[in-house]
Amino acid sequence: MGDLVGSEWFRLVIGLVIVLAFSQLNALFLVWLERKVAGHIQLRIGPKEVGPFGILQTIVDGIKLVGKELITPLSADRKLFVIAPVLVFMPVLVGFLVLPFGPDLIIRDMNLGVLLIFAFSAFTVLAILAGGWAANNKYALLGAIRSVAQNVAYEIPLLLAALSVVLMVQSMNFGQIVQAQGKIWFIFLQPVAGLIYLICATAETNRAPFDIPEAESELVAGFHTEYSGMRFGLFFLAEYTNMFIVSAVATSLFFGGWHGPFGFALGLPGVVWFLLKTYILIFVIMWVRWTFPRLRFDQLMNFAWKVMIQLALANLIATAAVLKFV
Numbered sequence: 001m002g003d004l005v006g007s008e009w010f011r012l013v014i015g016l017v018i019v020l021a022f023s024q025l026n027a028l029f030l031v032w033l034e035r036k037v038a039g040h041i042q043l044r045i046g047p048k049e050v051g052p053f054g055i056l057q058t059i060v061d062g063i064k065l066v067g068k069e070l071i072t073p074l075s076a077d078r079k080l081f082v083i084a085p086v087l088v089f090m091p092v093l094v095g096f097l098v099l100p101f102g103p104d105l106i107i108r109d110m111n112l113g114v115l116l117i118f119a120f121s122a123f124t125v126l127a128i129l130a131g132g133w134a135a136n137n138k139y140a141l142l143g144a145i146r147s148v149a150q151n152v153a154y155e156i157p158l159l160l161a162a163l164s165v166v167l168m169v170q171s172m173n174f175g176q177i178v179q180a181q182g183k184i185w186f187i188f189l190q191p192v193a194g195l196i197y198l199i200c201a202t203a204e205t206n207r208a209p210f211d212i213p214e215a216e217s218e219l220v221a222g223f224h225t226e227y228s229g230m231r232f233g234l235f236f237l238a239e240y241t242n243m244f245i246v247s248a249v250a251t252s253l254f255f256g257g258w259h260g261p262f263g264f265a266l267g268l269p270g271v272v273w274f275l276l277k278t279y280i281l282i283f284v285i286m287w288v289r290w291t292f293p294r295l296r297f298d299q300l301m302n303f304a305w306k307v308m309i310q311l312a313l314a315n316l317i318a319t320a321a322v323l324k325f326v
Contacts, residue, residue: 015107019096027240031058034286041290068229076226077134084131085227085234091123092238095245100174102258102270114162114172117249118155121204124242125151128213131235132223143222146297147213151204153304158200160312161193164319165253178257185256192315194254196308198281201246203304205239208289212297247281248274255281 032047032055039046047054072081098113100106110116125148132144166172168189169180180186187194203210214222224235251257255277258270295303 023241028058030240037286038290065233070229075136080134085231087127089238091120092241094120113174135226139219140225143213143219154200154203157308157312161197164193181256187254209292209295247278251277
């Protein structure tokens, strides 16, 4: 029995159960938080009737979503239509495997943790394309194509920004990257890379002002137009979980991970610092959504190819030069 509890497989199973539970609770909290943030920014109240401060409203909405009928269009590719919502959520869960919530709170401490997260993020794009294609709906297909084009464009500066940090630490292990920020966070050494990462992460998660794939004014709902019930719920769940993942990665790469400000823990456990920074970044992403208008698609693509990629590449070259000659 002792061998089983101490085995790697046991840790993975327990970690998966915790991750599944956390992703559900996290999504419920973030939906409520976004409604409240939107309400206060737009001088409204937000949900307030169900539970104290409307905190139970999301749970009620979730129950309603579970009870809705699962509708499959007659002309859809039935197998792909059913599989796509599952495929879009599964790669997001993989990110939790290597995230360092604390010095000893890592499900699997891998040497290529950074590469693993970015590699599996590509599967999310494929799942979105599969969902838009399988629906056999012109709005869904256009939304899926837009999403693929946007993710391909913004993935490049996102990777270049992360590589600037990897180059400094000379490791893709999240634990080692966080350990290297014990005294000073990398956001102070790599402010350009940090800003590029946050902008591109917002685009990668299809959040406003980069929410062109879900533009309701011309695409109804984009790639998930034909989905109902919990199939739509899985797309929704994946978006909010992905928002947590990109913010947690930013916390690990640029904001010191489980370390407190300037190395001072102030009596708080590392996991508290990690989650506090992550949710502050999520709040900033929500703040941006309800502040800035949606970009046109040509503006969005030009910004990626003509500004972000050149800036990220220049920052990477400058980092390499400084490490080589200074």
